Amino acid sequence: MQILVWNEYRHEKKNNEVAKIYPNGIHGAIKSFLDNDEDQVLTATLDEENHGLSDELLENTDVLIWWGHLAHHEVADEWVEKIHQRVLQGMGLIVLHSGHFSKIFKKLMGTSCDLKWREADEKERLWVIDPSHPIAKGIGEYIELEKEEMYGEHFDIPTPEELVFMSWFEGGEVFRSGCTYRRGNGKIFYFRPGHEAYPTYHQAQIQQVIKNAVNWVAPVGRDYPTYGNAKPLENINK
Amino acid sequence: MQILVWNEYRHEKKNNEVAKIYPNGIHGAIKSFLDNDEDQVLTATLDEENHGLSDELLENTDVLIWWGHLAHHEVADEWVEKIHQRVLQGMGLIVLHSGHFSKIFKKLMGTSCDLKWREADEKERLWVIDPSHPIAKGIGEYIELEKEEMYGEHFDIPTPEELVFMSWFEGGEVFRSGCTYRRGNGKIFYFRPGHEAYPTYHQAQIQQVIKNAVNWVAPVGRDYPTYGNAKPLENINK
Amino acid sequence: MQILVWNEYRHEKKNNEVAKIYPNGIHGAIKSFLDNDEDQVLTATLDEENHGLSDELLENTDVLIWWGHLAHHEVADEWVEKIHQRVLQGMGLIVLHSGHFSKIFKKLMGTSCDLKWREADEKERLWVIDPSHPIAKGIGEYIELEKEEMYGEHFDIPTPEELVFMSWFEGGEVFRSGCTYRRGNGKIFYFRPGHEAYPTYHQAQIQQVIKNAVNWVAPVGRDYPTYGNAKPLENINK
Amino acid sequence: MQILVWNEYRHEKKNNEVAKIYPNGIHGAIKSFLDNDEDQVLTATLDEENHGLSDELLENTDVLIWWGHLAHHEVADEWVEKIHQRVLQGMGLIVLHSGHFSKIFKKLMGTSCDLKWREADEKERLWVIDPSHPIAKGIGEYIELEKEEMYGEHFDIPTPEELVFMSWFEGGEVFRSGCTYRRGNGKIFYFRPGHEAYPTYHQAQIQQVIKNAVNWVAPVGRDYPTYGNAKPLENINK
Numbered sequence: 001m002q003i004l005v006w007n008e009y010r011h012e013k014k015n016n017e018v019a020k021i022y023p024n025g026i027h028g029a030i031k032s033f034l035d036n037d038e039d040q041v042l043t044a045t046l047d048e049e050n051h052g053l054s055d056e057l058l059e060n061t062d063v064l065i066w067w068g069h070l071a072h073h074e075v076a077d078e079w080v081e082k083i084h085q086r087v088l089q090g091m092g093l094i095v096l097h098s099g100h101f102s103k104i105f106k107k108l109m110g111t112s113c114d115l116k117w118r119e120a121d122e123k124e125r126l127w128v129i130d131p132s133h134p135i136a137k138g139i140g141e142y143i144e145l146e147k148e149e150m151y152g153e154h155f156d157i158p159t160p161e162e163l164v165f166m167s168w169f170e171g172g173e174v175f176r177s178g179c180t181y182r183r184g185n186g187k188i189f190y191f192r193p194g195h196e197a198y199p200t201y202h203q204a205q206i207q208q209v210i211k212n213a214v215n216w217v218a219p220v221g222r223d224y225p226t227y228g229n230a231k232p233l234e235n236i237n238k
Numbered sequence: 239m240q241i242l243v244w245n246e247y248r249h250e251k252k253n254n255e256v257a258k259i260y261p262n263g264i265h266g267a268i269k270s271f272l273d274n275d276e277d278q279v280l281t282a283t284l285d286e287e288n289h290g291l292s293d294e295l296l297e298n299t300d301v302l303i304w305w306g307h308l309a310h311h312e313v314a315d316e317w318v319e320k321i322h323q324r325v326l327q328g329m330g331l332i333v334l335h336s337g338h339f340s341k342i343f344k345k346l347m348g349t350s351c352d353l354k355w356r357e358a359d360e361k362e363r364l365w366v367i368d369p370s371h372p373i374a375k376g377i378g379e380y381i382e383l384e385k386e387e388m389y390g391e392h393f394d395i396p397t398p399e400e401l402v403f404m405s406w407f408e409g410g411e412v413f414r415s416g417c418t419y420r421r422g423n424g425k426i427f428y429f430r431p432g433h434e435a436y437p438t439y440h441q442a443q444i445q446q447v448i449k450n451a452v453n454w455v456a457p458v459g460r461d462y463p464t465y466g467n468a469k470p471l472e473n474i475n476k
Numbered sequence: 477m478q479i480l481v482w483n484e485y486r487h488e489k490k491n492n493e494v495a496k497i498y499p500n501g502i503h504g505a506i507k508s509f510l511d512n513d514e515d516q517v518l519t520a521t522l523d524e525e526n527h528g529l530s531d532e533l534l535e536n537t538d539v540l541i542w543w544g545h546l547a548h549h550e551v552a553d554e555w556v557e558k559i560h561q562r563v564l565q566g567m568g569l570i571v572l573h574s575g576h577f578s579k580i581f582k583k584l585m586g587t588s589c590d591l592k593w594r595e596a597d598e599k600e601r602l603w604v605i606d607p608s609h610p611i612a613k614g615i616g617e618y619i620e621l622e623k624e625e626m627y628g629e630h631f632d633i634p635t636p637e638e639l640v641f642m643s644w645f646e647g648g649e650v651f652r653s654g655c656t657y658r659r660g661n662g663k664i665f666y667f668r669p670g671h672e673a674y675p676t677y678h679q680a681q682i683q684q685v686i687k688n689a690v691n692w693v694a695p696v697g698r699d700y701p702t703y704g705n706a707k708p709l710e711n712i713n714k
Numbered sequence: 715m716q717i718l719v720w721n722e723y724r725h726e727k728k729n730n731e732v733a734k735i736y737p738n739g740i741h742g743a744i745k746s747f748l749d750n751d752e753d754q755v756l757t758a759t760l761d762e763e764n765h766g767l768s769d770e771l772l773e774n775t776d777v778l779i780w781w782g783h784l785a786h787h788e789v790a791d792e793w794v795e796k797i798h799q800r801v802l803q804g805m806g807l808i809v810l811h812s813g814h815f816s817k818i819f820k821k822l823m824g825t826s827c828d829l830k831w832r833e834a835d836e837k838e839r840l841w842v843i844d845p846s847h848p849i850a851k852g853i854g855e856y857i858e859l860e861k862e863e864m865y866g867e868h869f870d871i872p873t874p875e876e877l878v879f880m881s882w883f884e885g886g887e888v889f890r891s892g893c894t895y896r897r898g899n900g901k902i903f904y905f906r907p908g909h910e911a912y913p914t915y916h917q918a919q920i921q922q923v924i925k926n927a928v929n930w931v932a933p934v935g936r937d938y939p940t941y942g943n944a945k946p947l948e949n950i951n952k
Contacts, residue, residue, distance in 0.1 A: 088350055110347055110348040112422065112465075118470065121474070158421060172472040183396060229355060232356065233410030
């Protein structure tokens with residue numbers, strides 16, 4: 001598999017605290033725990049030419065992981081369209097944390113993807129709601145994160161096709177934190193945690209979930225369906 | 239309730255055969271069977287100024303019914319945005335037949351909404367898959383249409399939240415024909431039949447389904463959720 | 477509509493604290509806020525003959541509300557079968573709180589319906605997850621209950637067809653608190669709150685949810701489907 | 715993985731026509747195409763002692779495949795209970811064709827599992843509805859079976875969590891033919907085709923679907939959730 005980790009990569013460059021946590025960028029951290037002998041893990045970032053993307057790169061990407069926050073509006077619509085096409089063709093997509101407001105996620109969801117949020121160094125506990133789901137494999141009853149940003153309901157998304165995790169927050173809110181969707185030939189996983197100011201992507205269980213999700217969203221490798229005018233398969237008006 | 243029936247209204251003006259079936263337009267036919275003492279039923283069409291729409295009209299519309307086919311691209315993006323906002327705020331939306339390719343339906347679904355099709359005067363039989371659903375109230379085991387356009391799978395939509403009808407076609411295809419979705423505060427129903435060359439909207443059971451759907455998609459009348467930065471409801475870091 | 481409120485009615489008779497909160501039983505409290513000019517609201521309890529049930533009563537019941545806790549095993553299998561049949565035929569069913577372990581709920585779900593629980597006078601906050609749903613009509617962003625029993629995930633139920641409420645508990649857990657299901661012609665709503673030691677059913681918002689749910693689970697009034705050997709509707713082997 | 719193919723094995727013994735199609739029984743045919751170097755494929759049949767089952771066998775089974783028809787009532791309730799427990803603990807279950815009326819499937823579904831049927835040597839075409847699903851991997855747009863028994867809607871099952879295949883029948887009916895469910899830690903797949911009088915299980919695409927399904931229902935291998943009384947994870951009544 002070819003896995004592409006895309007990151008906005010702005011916080012890490014302008015904020016020392018973030019840079020200390022992610023010296024190689026959030027994309028670098030994610031790449032490092034995904035690296036293995038069988039898959040090719042690549043990265044791309046917003047400020048590279050064409051956001052680090054090319055038609056060929058997208059064509060060969062099996063799973064795209066997306067982290068963005070400050071600069072969703074700077075992602076060119078042209079590339080959003082191309083990524084959208086690739087998802088419908090079967091490319092898996094994992095949208096992380098503040099990527100909920102990315103153009104590609106909003107386009108795939110059809111809703112505002114809005115939510116409540118708060119930065120207050122509070123505790124998050126992600127409960128496994130669906131113990132039969134491969135994305136929760138190897139995770140105990142819950143994942144505890146001592147300090148995270150809060151995201152609270154109502155989260156304006158279509159009802160998840162599978163709800164794998166649900167978060168409890170110290171400040172009193174809940175959130176649908178691990179959500180799957182299918183669009184065309186493609187599969188999508190949204191995973192809530194990962195505020196840039198916390199070492200969330202260094203946490204072993206969070207890494208396990210993302211690894212599981214890569215396998216779950218992987219393409220099944222089938223042709224794009226045939227659409228348009230169709231000859232009858234049976235006699236009509238017998 | 240205020241119900242707005244929107245129609246592209248082009249086929250009826252340029253094709254005599256269609257005009258004979260729908261002398262007052264498809265919108266006129268739909269309005270005529272929806273009219274009752276309690277609801278106000280209005281119509282709007284593509285070639286009117288602003289497609290017959292206004293901010294005030296949309297604001298006061300509880301349920302919008304949409305039929306379009308040839309000229310989806312002529313619907314101004316500005317109005318698509320406004321309709322999208324109104325759905326998220328709670329306005330019900332019923333998308334009919336070839337409206338599957340309308341800008342508003344594609345935007346709400348996040349997929350291509352593509353499908354197979356064929357015009358061959360063939361029989362369609364819509365089976366009730368969910369007998370507990372209010373949209374199927376008063377309908378027997380199936381609705382039979384002697385001649386209709388065929389729409390066949392794969393239909394590139396998100397998995398329906400509720401699948402009410404499933405079609406059998408004489409030529410060998412099947413189709414998910416009655417599909418519900420929820421987006422924000424709003425509810426959506428897609429209903430397949432209604433090719434302009436057939437008197438489908440004069441059929442009593444088809445009219446019953448659309449009446450049922452108007453009631454089902456009707457807004458619950460709640461405030462739009464509060465999004466954005468949120469104060470904690472409980473003490474943090476105790 | 478005819479609404480039947482069924483209650484185990486044991487706690488109220490043997491525990492003074494509970495009796496003070498519900499002097500007419502939990503069934504009496506629920507009946508009192510459901511009573512209106514249009515519906516007939518009846519009650520039945522475990523220790524009456526045949527648990528207060530009869531074939532005729534069930535046949536005429538549109539919506540059955542069920543509260544039980546200590547004595548699920550004392551409900552005769554014969555009546556569980558009859559209630560099950562009536563749900564498949566279209567009778568609405570609302571299962572409250574500890575009714576999660578009732579024979580009828582387990583039979584309809586096909587799972588253990590097990591969960592975590594704790595009696596610790598803790599705060600529960602039920603968040604509205606689906607603002608488009610009629611069961612949440614008139615409810616703000618959440619319902620707050622100062623003291624309730626905790627029910628925590630994992631809750632061993634099939635994935636709810638619609639998830640209307642999700643609970644946050646002071647002690648650190650979350651729970652799927654308002655869940656809908658469809659079985660045959662019938663609709664089911666499970667609603668979590670209502671421990672006998674708290675005045676939960678005297679709370680206005682809880683009453684509103686139960687009233688909304690009665691309307692939502694109400695039968696659509698259609699014939700039971702025809703099953704078994706079926707003649708072809710089209711020619712075979714043409 | 716250990717895969718257990720359970721078959722009623724009555725038709726094959728008393729009907730020469732069936733015996734010619736499945737000389738080693740339907741279980742033998744299924745075992746033969748599942749056999750591979752990595753998995754252990756076993757079989758069991760109704761008339762063996764304890765229906766060929768044992769506690770140890772079930773405990774070690776990862777995926778159970780079930781075919782039954784004439785003698786569902788002869789399967790001892792004790793074994794149905796044990797299989798039910800194993801599914802909740804994570805064992806995958808594939809229910810084939812007339813197994814829709816088996817005790818275990820009805821118990822897991824909570825409905826009557828009734829349907830329409832007809833034996834008329836008619837054509838069935840199974841359309842892939844969800845092209846992103848691993849169970850449809852390697853299958854084209856549809857599977858065509860020249861002659862099969864008809865099963866028609868309404869099929870009295872809970873709404874499938876994922877609907878992978880939908881059947882068209884020559885005689886005019888449709889059917890939800892490939893349905894997934896999750897119950898506890900376990901995953902279930904129902905697959906419609908496989909009447910004993912036709913060589914359906916010798917068909918390559920049908921074999922492919924069953925192989926895919928074995929992988930899909932395979933256990934994730936996690937502990938059974940902890941239920942019952944739970945200590946708080948956070949301070950209460952601060």
